Amino acid sequence: MQQYAMLISPSANRVYARTAARMAANEIRVFSARALDGRVVDVEEAAFGGVPYLTFRSDSLSARDLRLLANLSSLYALFAVRGAMLEPIAVERLDRYDDDLITILKYVGKTNEQFTKLLLNVTAAVALDPDRLLSGDVTVLDPMCGRGTTLNQAAMYGWDAFGVEVDKRDFEAYSAFVQRWLKDKRLKHHAVQSRVKREGRGVGQRTRVEFAATKERHRAGDLQVVEIVNADTLRSGEVFRKGAFDLIVTDAPYGVQHAAVKDTRALTRKPTEVLEAAVPVWADLLRRGGALGLSWNLYTTARTDLVAILEDAGLEVMDAAPFLDFEHRVDQAINRDLVVARKPK
Ligand SMILES: C[S@@+](CC[C@H](N)C(=O)[O-])C[C@H]1O[C@@H](n2cnc3c(N)ncnc32)[C@H](O)[C@@H]1O
CATH class of the missing domain: 3.40.50.150 (Vaccinia Virus protein VP39)
Known part of the structure; x- marks a missing residue:
């Protein structure tokens, strides 16, 4: 199974930031259960180089699956975990306008x-x-x-x-x-x-x-x-x-x-x-x-x-x-x- 690592957006709101990882983990679990047939598993908090990430595993994420996950509310950047290295995955958000x-x-x-x-x-x-x-x-x-x-x-x-x-x-x-x-x-x-x-x-x-x-x-x-x-x-x-x-x-x-x-x-x-x-x-x-x-x-x-x-x-x-x-x-x-x-x- 491929492991992925998601870098969480630095939140503008410090109070929300404290719970952002747990909220984001549950948002991924909802996407998995409702939109991805349960194919995203092992959602966990992890650290790479001292920076907090969320990691998850999946067998086969299609381009469409990645287009869905690209819209997670706290997603800043997404990587495929290759051993000790992180390989960036280009994410294509739905966003039509300037933020x-x-x-x-x-x-x-x-x-x-x-x-x-x-x-x-x-x-x-x-x-x-x-x-x-x-x-x-x-x-x-x-x-x-x-x-x-x-x-x-x-x-x-x-x-x-x-x-x-x-x-x-x-x-x-x-x-x-x-x-x-x-x-x-x-x-x-x-x-x-x-x-x-x-x-x-x-x-x-x-x-x-x-x-x-x-x-x-x-x-x-x-x-x-x-x-x-x-x-x-x-x-x-x-x-x-x-x-x-x-x-x-x-x-x-x-x-x-x-x-x-x-x-x-x-x-x-x-x-x-x-x-x-x-x-x-x-x-x-x-x-x-x-x-x-x-x-x-x-x-x-x-x-x-x-x-x-x-x-x-x-x-x-x-x-x-x-x-x-x-x-x-x-x-x-x-x-x-x-x-x-x-x-x-
Ligand atoms: C928590 S705020 C929502 C803020 C909004 N999400 C935003 O970011 O601007 C709740 C809103 O409900 C409105 N509200 C309260 N009672 C209402 C009612 N009976 N009908 C319509 N709006 C109502 C308030 O004026 C307030 O703007």
């Missing part, structure tokens, strides 16, 4: 970018077969999208990204950002502002932007969409049609008053109550076989309670290894975990 799409915006309450990518990845691995995952033909909703970290990561992959956010300032900041960024990059795009209405009553403001990574794609009509709606997530069912999304991915409000988190302002209910009310709405918006990936603060909601909410909404929760070891500390008030649940086919 400042994801890194430029800095604000209080931003979800860590690497973690956002991990959550999107493990949710995608549950819902999509590998060819679909690599195809670009994927539709994602972040129903509590803040200033769009999930939307940007989905757009980076070439996927269509939709968001709902109750906070008007976040909505406006993201709407402005995405248009300015496309303009700065001289990427052809078309933006439309409108009001979403149902039965004559306003639901919220909407910004929809259509764009393409290259002039050729634009000319061919191969457009991507980013759309954000300023509304309460409980009204998402009035904005989008049932079964519209392959993936729903969100970092739920933490329910704490804290310098680094601004979400209490927008909250009228406790996080568990919001999730109780919102999960059935979101489940309706998932297509059959689609998956919901949620991260939340364990200090406000117990895992068992969230699993019950997801099951009550008719979703199948991934409630076994490697999905049970993603818990990590964000700060003294936030101990974050993630859960992935699938809508039965």
Whole structure:
């Protein structure tokens, strides 16, 4: 069996970096179990020349397998281990745009970018077969999208990204950002502002932007969409049609008053109550076989309670290894975990 060694990205966030290796190891295990028929084994932390790596073994990784693994959220560089030497493997990421799409915006309450990518990845691995995952033909909703970290990561992959956010300032900041960024990059795009209405009553403001990574794609009509709606997530069912999304991915409000988190302002209910009310709405918006990936603060909601909410909404929760070891500390008030649940086919 060939052994591979993965160099982990030097994380911008020191707190997240402490748990990055364990999180990355479990992300590889999810990819292996869900997208690579269990062909990646012996995932371990190791050191080469005093530098920490993750190693794993596999019999036969095809070009497609490597294209999948290239998108692991913490992958910096990949090597084949040859005795005491490391042979670089060229990785071909899905990334369609410059990475400042994801890194430029800095604000209080931003979800860590690497973690956002991990959550999107493990949710995608549950819902999509590998060819679909690599195809670009994927539709994602972040129903509590803040200033769009999930939307940007989905757009980076070439996927269509939709968001709902109750906070008007976040909505406006993201709407402005995405248009300015496309303009700065001289990427052809078309933006439309409108009001979403149902039965004559306003639901919220909407910004929809259509764009393409290259002039050729634009000319061919191969457009991507980013759309954000300023509304309460409980009204998402009035904005989008049932079964519209392959993936729903969100970092739920933490329910704490804290310098680094601004979400209490927008909250009228406790996080568990919001999730109780919102999960059935979101489940309706998932297509059959689609998956919901949620991260939340364990200090406000117990895992068992969230699993019950997801099951009550008719979703199948991934409630076994490697999905049970993603818990990590964000700060003294936030101990974050993630859960992935699938809508039965
Ligand atoms: C943890 S933050 C997500 C941050 C986001 N991932 C980002 O990086 O910008 C949770 C978000 O949920 C939003 N939120 C809270 N309650 C909501 C509701 N009922 N409907 C829609 N959004 C809500 C908050 O305003 C906040 O932006």
